[in-house]
Amino acid sequence: MSFQFQFSENYILESEIVRLEPLEQSHIPSLLTYSLHQPEIWKFSSIAAIGEENFKKYVQIALDQREKLIEYAFVVYDKRTNEYAGSTRFYDMQLQNKTLQLGYTWYGSQFHGTGLNKHCKYLLLEFAFEKMGMERVEFRADNTNERSKSAMKSIGCKVDGVLRKNMLKLDGTRRDSIVLSILRDEWFDEVKENLKQKL
Template sequence: MTNFDINVDYILENDFVKLIPLQENHFHDLLYFTENEPEIWEYTMVKANTPDNLKKYISAAIEARIKQQEYAFIVYDKMQNKFAGATRFCDINLGLQKMQMGYTWYGKHHQGTGINKHCKYLLLDFCFETMHMERLEFRCYTENERSINALKSIGCTIEGVIRSNAIAPNGLRRDSMVLSILKHEWHFNVKTMLQNKLYSTPALAI
């Protein structure tokens, strides 16, 4: 059983990135992306593409944390000394020791810089080493090959497709690809594989 306390503010960081629990005062830190890069949320159901939607986005994340359903982070890029985006754990089930990771987005100048792999490593380490989860799940559109390949590159296993399980922003039904990492996989090979990718290669494309 996990002894993780969702009410504690955990800060995750390495030399490249810092993940800080999302708070209301982060509105102005993310407002640049809302005003200048609203296309970030073109294909997402939960949008922060206007100042009002950004306020709702942050408030909803905080409320979900109070209900012990989600734990959201704002992402700070140490290499560029700027806030870069956001990510979160969601559908948290502490009793069954499982949850999902999602709602991840980055500004265009932070995409393809390797920041995503550093974030994912910190989050995976926190998930399995601190929260003591047994299962971490990811879902994305079946046609989103870039996201699927990125998840496979961090050690995820494709489990299958849930057909017509949600509604896309265009109003049409969507299929979701389900991927996951299990606790024993993290300890057996995923952790070492990611460490090698992060610190043994000169550049990261994800």
């Protein structure tokens, strides 16, 4: 019988390096330090997450979106340091069209450049293409977010284009969003193997 993704299921994706588990309220104490002490990681966030109350709302929004069957957020646990490192999620999930977006990704600054992101993306893309049967996984970022753009290109994303002034930023200005994607045949033909070599 073919795999059917269920929002009510608790999917755990893991390797020797990282474990991705569904985000829950119980993770807030382990993640709150990033909200209180690392404001720089939220520079490009589209949802206010700095400060305890804002961060609790941030998590609640993610959980509400899962209830609405359109998003599925994970918490990231680094097995090397035995710490919760951040969060990421599937969103704009259009299962009938076999497409979803992968984003809302953030990690504590001490995990930047450690390879953690590539390990997470590998597990998420493998799950999306090989379990869920997705045809396209899309990524978006603020077009001025060079770190995010470089990270996405390094895992094999191709640039589709730029959506001009398509989102309101927290400061009231509008952002241009770069859109990148990986297609199912690209994953199997080259992206999977190339990404595996970088792990």
